[in-house]
Structures are given as structure tokens and as C-alpha cells.
Amino acid sequence: MTPAVYLAQDPTLSDFGHDPWWIALIKIVFAFVFAVLATLLGVWFERRVVGFMQVRPGPNQVGPLGLLQTLADGLKMAFKEDILPKAADKVVYFFAPTISVICAVTALSVIPFGPMVSIFGHQTPLQVTDVSVAVLVILAASSMGIYGIVLGGWASGSTYPLLGGLRSSAQMISYEVAMGLSIVAVFMTAGTMSTSGIVAAQAGSDRSASLGGFEFFAPGWYAILLLPSFVIYFISAVGETNRAPFDLPEAESELVAGFMTEYSSLKFALFMLAEYVNMVTVSAVATTLFLGGWRAPWPISIWSGANEGWFGLIWFFAKVILLVFVFVWLRGTLPRLRYDQFMRLGWRVLLPINLVWILALAGIRVLQKENNDAVRWGIIGGALVVVLLITLLLPDRKKGPQVSLQEQVNQRPQGSFPLPPMDLVVPPSPRARRQVAERQPANVGGGAPDVIESTTSEEKEG
Amino acid sequence: MTNIALAATVTTGEAVTFWILAPLALLGAIGMVAARNAVHSALWLVLTMLCLGVFYVVQAGPFIGMVQIIVYTGAIMMLFLFVLMLVGRDASDSLIETLRGQRVAAVLVGLGFAGLVGTLVARAVSDTTAVGLEAANRDGNVQGIAALLFTNYVFAFEATSALLITAAVGAMVLAHIHKPKSERLGQPDLMRLRFRAGNHPGSKAGPGVYATSDSVATPARLPDGTLSRGSIPEILPTRELSPRETAPKGTEK
Numbered sequence: 016m017t018p019a020v021y022l023a024q025d026p027t028l029s030d031f032g033h034d035p036w037w038i039a040l041i042k043i044v045f046a047f048v049f050a051v052l053a054t055l056l057g058v059w060f061e062r063r064v065v066g067f068m069q070v071r072p073g074p075n076q077v078g079p080l081g082l083l084q085t086l087a088d089g090l091k092m093a094f095k096e097d098i099l100p101k102a103a104d105k106v107v108y109f110f111a112p113t114i115s116v117i118c119a120v121t122a123l124s125v126i127p128f129g130p131m132v133s134i135f136g137h138q139t140p141l142q143v144t145d146v147s148v149a150v151l152v153i154l155a156a157s158s159m160g161i162y163g164i165v166l167g168g169w170a171s172g173s174t175y176p177l178l179g180g181l182r183s184s185a186q187m188i189s190y191e192v193a194m195g196l197s198i199v200a201v202f203m204t205a206g207t208m209s210t211s212g213i214v215a216a217q218a219g220s221d222r223s224a225s226l227g228g229f230e231f232f233a234p235g236w237y238a239i240l241l242l243p244s245f246v247i248y249f250i251s252a253v254g255e256t257n258r259a260p261f262d263l264p265e266a267e268s269e270l271v272a273g274f275m276t277e278y279s280s281l282k283f284a285l286f287m288l289a290e291y292v293n294m295v296t297v298s299a300v301a302t303t304l305f306l307g308g309w310r311a312p313w314p315i316s317i318w319s320g321a322n323e324g325w326f327g328l329i330w331f332f333a334k335v336i337l338l339v340f341v342f343v344w345l346r347g348t349l350p351r352l353r354y355d356q357f358m359r360l361g362w363r364v365l366l367p368i369n370l371v372w373i374l375a376l377a378g379i380r381v382l383q384k385e386n387n388d389a390v391r392w393g394i395i396g397g398a399l400v401v402v403l404l405i406t407l408l409l410p411d412r413k414k415g416p417q418v419s420l421q422e423q424v425n426q427r428p429q430g431s432f433p434l435p436p437m438d439l440v441v442p443p444s445p446r447a448r449r450q451v452a453e454r455q456p457a458n459v460g461g462g463a464p465d466v467i468e469s470t471t472s473e474e475k476e477g
Numbered sequence: 478m479t480n481i482a483l484a485a486t487v488t489t490g491e492a493v494t495f496w497i498l499a500p501l502a503l504l505g506a507i508g509m510v511a512a513r514n515a516v517h518s519a520l521w522l523v524l525t526m527l528c529l530g531v532f533y534v535v536q537a538g539p540f541i542g543m544v545q546i547i548v549y550t551g552a553i554m555m556l557f558l559f560v561l562m563l564v565g566r567d568a569s570d571s572l573i574e575t576l577r578g579q580r581v582a583a584v585l586v587g588l589g590f591a592g593l594v595g596t597l598v599a600r601a602v603s604d605t606t607a608v609g610l611e612a613a614n615r616d617g618n619v620q621g622i623a624a625l626l627f628t629n630y631v632f633a634f635e636a637t638s639a640l641l642i643t644a645a646v647g648a649m650v651l652a653h654i655h656k657p658k659s660e661r662l663g664q665p666d667l668m669r670l671r672f673r674a675g676n677h678p679g680s681k682a683g684p685g686v687y688a689t690s691d692s693v694a695t696p697a698r699l700p701d702g703t704l705s706r707g708s709i710p711e712i713l714p715t716r717e718l719s720p721r722e723t724a725p726k727g728t729e730k
Contacts, residue, residue, distance in 0.1 A: 107520070147617055151543035155530075158551025162523070165555065169516060169562050177562060184559045188552055195547075208619055431665050 025215040026131050026140030028147060034139050041134065042143045046123045054291040058085040060336075061343045068347040089284060097280040102172030111170055112282045115163025115289035122156035122296045125149040127211045129309045129327030141309070141327065142211060149210040150198055153300055154191070157255055161187040163289065164257070164264060168274035179273025182354065183257065183264035189361040190254035190261075193247055196369040200244040200376050201237055201304050213237075214308030218322075238305040243372045245305045247365050249341075252297040254361065257290065258342055260349035261357060268351075298338035299331075306334050491535050502528035515561045519554060526550045537610055540619045682708040 034042070059074065059082055066073025074081035099105065129141030146152065161183060168180020202208055205216035217235045238245040254261040265273030275286045302308060309327030312334075352360070378398055385391050418426075420437055505525030512518040526549050533542030613621050626634050662670070671678050682705050685697040697708035 104514075104516075107516070146539060147619065148539045148543045151540070151547065155543050155546040155551065158547050158555075159527075161551075161555065165558055165562075166520075169558075181559065181562055184555050184562070188555055188559075191547075191552065207617075428665055432668065 025218065026127070026142065026145070026211045027215070028145060028209055028212065030131070030140050030211075031142075031145045035137070038134055038137055038139055039143070042139075042141075043124070045128075046126075046143050047120060049128075050120050050123055050292045050295070051288070053295040054288050055085045055089070056082075057291040057295060057339060058088075058287075060339065061346070064340065064343045065347045068344075092284045093281055095280045097282065098277070100172055100277045103277065104170040104172065107166050107170035109282075111163045111167035112278065112285035112289070113163070114166065115160055116285050116292070118156045118160030118163065119289045119292040119296060122153045122160075123292075123299070125152050125210050126296070126299045126303060127214050127308055128331055129325065130322060132324050132327075140211065141325075145209050145211045148208045150202070150208045150213070150300075150304070153210075153296075154195060154198070157293070157297075158187065158191055160289065160293065163286075164274050167278065167286070168264070171274070171277035173277060175270045175272075176274050176276045179264040179266075179270050179276070182270075183274060186254060186257075186261070186263060186357070186361075189358060190251040190365075193361055193365040193369060194251040194255060196366070196373065197244040197248040197251065198304065199373055200241045203373070203376060203380060204237060204241060210303050210308075213304055214310065217307045218310055236305065236307045241305070241376070243368060245301070247369055248305065249301060249338075250365060251361070252301060253342065253345060254357075256293045256297055256342075258294060259346040260351050262351060263354055263357060266351055294339060294342055295335065298335045298342070301338055302331060302334040306338075494531065494535050498528040498531055502532075515564070516558065519557050519561060523550055523554050526554065537614055538618065540622055677707060684709050 062084070063073040063081065074084035077083045077087045099108065124143040125145055127140065127142040127145070131138055132141050133139075164183045165180045165187075168176040168178075168183065171177070201213060205213045207213060207216065217237055257264050263273075264270075265275060267273075270276070275283055278286060309331040310322050311326070311330045375398075378394060382391055382394055385394070424434060424437070502525045505521045505523075505528065508521035509518045509525065512521055527546060530542045530545040530550065533539075533545055535542075615621070616624070670676070682697045684693045685695045685708065687695065694709060696704040696706070699705050
């Protein structure tokens with residue numbers, strides 16, 4: 016191997032698949048350890064942050080700053096009795112938590128943690144592997160991971176878990192659609208489905224379009240460029256990971272603990288692990304797809320060394336932690352949605368907005384590629400006409416004819432319940448009068464009110 | 478990409494994957510038919526579909542493989558599970574044969590059909606080699622599929638999507654029960670129903686909470702001392718505690 020070989024810091028698809036087996040093993044172990052550590056620290060982080068938001072300390076006894084609290088809880092959980100309900104479907108009950116965990120960890124395998132680095136003299140991308148359909152691998156892993164929840168709910172053989180499982184399956188189908196569509200915008204802009212390719216596509220700040228002599232510069236991050244997609248992705252990611260305010264499958268005030276009511280000991284710990292790994296995974300995916308991946312954010316990226324080697328890990332983890340913080344923030348702030356509101360949000364709000372946005376984006380992309388100015392203005396004019404037509408032809412909210420109160424009363428059928436008189440007026444409050452009375456100077460004994468006032472002001476000054 | 482280019486010939490990895498997953502896929506298919514429990518059946522089918530998805534990926538079709546897993550395994554089988562779970566977990570098949578000899582006949586015909594299709598496919602493709610796989614995947618698998626879908630097959634594609642949307646809308650229209658506004662009960666009618674003779678308009682009295690018992694099976698007492706029938710759930714028998722049960726149990730010291 017020649018030492019002076021120039022290696023691009025951006026890995027491409029051809030950089031994958033050449034690692035010796037021991038480097039592949041190191042990377043896999045790293046991803047797995049990352050998942051487990053993320054859970055250990057994630058639970059601690061969530062409890063501390065929620066504690067801060069609720070003006071209480073949170074776990075602070077075990078280890079420095081309470082860092083080892085999760086470890087202690089995990090050990091305790093492992094030594095608890097593993098209960099198998101009598102009505103449970105034993106095999107499925109056993110496999111459900113493992114399905115959840117395996118799928119959650121699998122998705123991490125295509126996340127780019129950093130650029131090309133040197134591991135024991137080998138140049139290799141800081142990513143377990145990448146394929147041409149890597150984002151679809153993530154989607155597949157997340158859709159398979161729901162099986163764990165659904166089957167866990169079903170196999171427990173009791174009512175609340177079953178309801179949790181049912182909710183989870185419906186929730187997953189609805190929000191996977193919104194999630195998939197929001198990623199479509201990323202595919203259209205990046206022109207690739209490989210995660211390393213998408214990170215590389217967000218690097219360029221030379222993205223520009225000219226229209227009628229004007230030059231438009233667009234930033235590289237898709238979170239800014241494709242803001243609607245980013246927002247929809249994040250909302251559906253919260254739905255997909257069963258986090259508050261969308262934690263209907265495990266709603267503790269309605270379903271005890273939903274799908275994991277009957278689980279205990281290590282199996283319960285596996286579900287917990289899967290939940291937190293999922294949260295970290297969707298944060299990592301959001302970082303990769305929308306926040307520039309392992310690349311340094313703008314002020315730091317002026318320093319040319321920021322994007323080289325192992326530094327990428329720092330920016331990547333910083334972004335992931337920021338997104339996890341938003342997850343925790345949401346949990347600390349928002350109450351749980353009702354189920355029908357939740358479904359309406361998914362199908363009637365996120366889905367149509369997504370479709371219209373993709374259509375608009377496709378139009379913009381065609382505009383960018385078109386060189387003929389006349390065609391460009393034609394497309395813009397056409398879009399304007401469509402918008403105008405929609406606003407003109409959209410039916411108004413039906414306003415019923417104004418019926419006066421007396422007419423409404425007269426329309427009531429025979430034998431209706433008696434109404435109070437309609438011309439009642441709220442009488443003036445007696446308390447208001449008393450306050451007025453109290454403000455009048457009290458004429459008690461000899462002292463005049465202004466004398467008293469002067470003494471008090473002197474006391475204040477003194 | 479290198480994997481895709483090499484896929485025209487059978488590599489060791491592909492062969493190993495096939496010989497591991499093919500028996501699993503077959504096992505899933507057999508298990509799906511043989512399982513008594515409907516949910517188990519669905520799970521066996523999930524196994525088969527997963528194996529098929531991996532086969533597609535191995536055979537230079539990563540996009541179709543992933544779509545197989547996301548759409549069929551992830552969404553459609555999930556819908557199946559949803560329905561099965563709604564139906565209930567004890568919805569097992571009954572083993573009573575309604576037609577005499579039907580099972581034997583079904584097995585024989587099934588085996589015959591499988592043999593026929595198997596021989597046919599084996600005869601047809603045993604000597605052919607895959608041609609043009611590299612050319613099709615030259616610009617990437619996804620791009621190749623997209624180019625075909627939106628040029629040569631655009632009408633077939635759009636017609637299929639229109640058909641599917643029509644089917645979905647039709648299913649929704651058929652399943653949706655729309656009650657016209659005129660049929661809805663207004664407030665006066667609801668009140669009349671509520672206060673009709675024989676209906677108790679308020680909430681029912683709760684079960685009695687006494688010093689001797691706070692069981693939901695202990696009925697409340699009406700002002701005249703009689704037991705209130707409506708105060709306990711209908712499935713519970715009304716009962717008075719026996720003197721033995723109300724007597725001190727010796728635990729108060």
C-alpha cells in the first residue's frame with residue numbers, strides 16, 4: 016500500500032465491501048456497543064432532562080451525577096423473576112422482544128458515523144456497510160421491528176397488551192406511509208438512496224439555481240432545503256418509535272403499560288433496550304438524511320480540518336444528542352393524543368401535505384434542469400394558475416342562514432324543555448363595590464390620611 | 478455495486494445464502510399451511526416473505542427485495558395480523574372434514590400441481606443463462622427500474638395505480654356507514670329516551686362500602702333499608718355477608 020495515496024474523505028459505494036473480516040467485526044461490535052451504551056446513557060439523559068424540566072434533581076445517587084442509575088436498574092431487572100403468563104403463546108411471547116431488539120440494532124448498520132478513517136493502517140469508512148438502497152434497509156428494519164411490539168401484545172394473552180398491539184400495528188402502518196413519503200423528497204434531491212451518498216450530497220454549498228437572471232443559493236442541509244419533509248419525518252419518527260405524545264401502544268394511564276404489561280425481567284429490559292435504540296436510530300437517520308450527517312455544522316466547517324478523520328464522530332454524536340433531547344423535550348411537554356386525533360393527524364394532515372410538497376418539489380427540480388427561460392416561466396405560470404384555480408374553486412365553508420335567537424326558540428318542537436329567560440344580565444358584582452369602598456380614606460380617630468401617608472413614605476426612605 | 482455486477486454468475490456467497498434460506502422459505506410455506514393457529518400461519522408466511530426478499534437482493538434486485546420486505550412483510554402482513562388479532566386469538570381451524578376425502582384429494586392435487594410447475598420451470602430455465610443483468614443495472618438498480626417504469630411502462634404503471642386507488646376508494650365507500658343528519662337523534666329526543674318510563678336517568682348507585690365489606694358484590698341500601706338491585710354489576714350475584722364472614726377474624730390485635 017503506497018502511503019501517499021490520496022483518499023477522498025467522502026466514502027462512496029465502491030469503498031464498501033473491501034474490509035478484512037476483523038475490521039468488519041470491529042465496526043459491528045462498535046455499532047452494537049453504541050446501541051447498548053446509547054440506551055444506558057439515554058435513559059439517564061431522559062430522566063435527568065425531564066427532572067430538570069420538572070424542577071427536581073432526577074437520579075443523582077448512583078455514580079457521579081447518577082450516571083450509573085440505569086446500570087443498577089438493569090442489573091436489578093435481570094435478577095427479577097421472569098413471569099410467563101398462563102394464557103401466553105409461549106414461543107411467540109419469547110421471540111417478540113428479541114425481534115424488536117434485533118431490528119432496532121440492524122438499522123444502525125447502514126448509518127454513517129464518520130468519513131474515511133484509518134483503523135490500524137486500513138483506510139475504511141466509519142460505517143458498517145452501505146448499499147445502494149440503504150435507506151430502504153432502515154425502513155425495512157423499522158417496519159419489521161414493530162412485529163416485536165404487535166406480537167408481544169398478542170402473545171401475552173390478556174386484554175391490555177392485545178389493545179396495545181392492535182394500536183401499534185395500526186399506528187405503524189399509518190405513520191410508515193408518512194415517513195416513507197417524507198424520505199422521497201430526500202431521494203429526489205440527493206439522487207441516491209445510499210446513506211453515505213446522501214451525506215455527501217448535503218456537503219455542497221454550491222447548490223444554485225438561476226431564474227431570469229437571478230441566482231439563488233440554497234444551503235446544503237436538507238433540513239433547511241426540504242423543511243416540510245424534515246418536520247414530517249420527525250413527527251412520524253416520534254409515532255414510529257412509540258414515544259410521547261404518540262405513545263398510545265403503551266399508554267400507561269389507559270392500558271397499564273400496553274404491549275409490555277405482562278413482560279418482566281430480561282424480556283422487559285429487551286423491550287426497553289429496543290425503544291431507546293429505536294429512538295437513537297431514528298435520530299441518527301434524521302441526522303444523516305437531513306442534518307448533514309457527520310459533517311460539521313456551518314461555523315465550524317470553515318475550519319477545513321473539521322470534516323476529516325475521527326472528528327466526524329463528534330459532530331455526528333452532537334447532532335444525535337440534540338435530536339434525542341428534542342424527543343425528551345416533547346415527552347416533558349406534550350400530553351398524549353387521543354387515538355382518533357392521532358390517526359387524523361397521520362392520514363389527513365401529514366399525508367396530503369407530503370404529497371403536495373413532493374409535487375411542488377418535482378416542479379422545482381424540473382425548473383432547475385430546464386435551461387429554456389420561456390419553458391421555465393411557463394411552468395411557473397402554470398403552477399400559479401393551478402394555485403389560483405384551487406383558491407377560487409374551493410367551496411366556501413357553508414354558512415347556514417342566520418337565525419335569530421327568538422326564531423330558534425320558536426322552532427323547538429312541542430314539549431321541549433323550558434328555557435330560562437333569554438334577556439338575563441349579569442348583575443354587578445358586590446365585591447367590586449366593596450373594593451371601591453375600601454379605597455376611600457378611612458376616617459378613624461384624629462389623624463388625617465395625608466399625614467399617615469407622609470410618615471410611611473419617610474419610613475420607606477429611611 | 479461489485480456484488481451486483483458479479484451476480485450474473487452464482488458465487489459461493491450466493492450459493493450459501495440460497496441453501497440456508499431456501500429450506501427456511503420452504504419450512505415457512507409448509508408451516509403456514511400446517512399451523513392450526515391463524516396468527517402462527519401468518520408468522521410462517523412472514524418468514525417465507527423475508528427469505529424471498531433476501532433472494533431478490535442476492536439476485537441483483539436490491540430495490541425489489543427491500544420493497545418486498547417493507548410493503549409485503551411490513552405493511553400487508555401487518556394488516557393481516559391486525560385483522561387476525563381483532564378476530565381473536567382462539568380462532569383456530571376446526572378439524573372436521575365437511576367433504577369426504579377432501580383432504581387427501583387436496584394433498585394429491587397440490588403435489589401434482591407443484592411437480593408440474595417445478596418440472597416446467599426446471600426444464601425451461603435449466604440451460605439458459607441470465608443475459609443483460611449488468612446492462613440493466615449499469616446506472617444502479619433503482620435508476621434502472623425508474624427509467625423503465627417512467628418510459629416504456631408508464632401507462633401500465635399509471636393504470637395499475639388508478640385501479641388500486643379505485644379499489645381502495647370502493648372498499649371504503651362500501652364499508653363506510655353514513656348516517657344522514659336527519660336520522661340522528663336530537664337533544665329533545667335523547668332526553669325523552671332517557672326519561673322514558675322504566676329507565677333510570679341518572680348513574681346507578683355504587684355498591685355499598687361498609688365497615689364489614691367494601692366488595693363490589695355488596696349491594697348498596699336504599700333509604701328504606703332494602704337492597705338496591707342496580708348497585709352491583711349484573712353478572713355478580715347479590716349476596717349478604719354471612720355472620721361468619723362478618724365476625725372478627727382475630728387479626729385486629
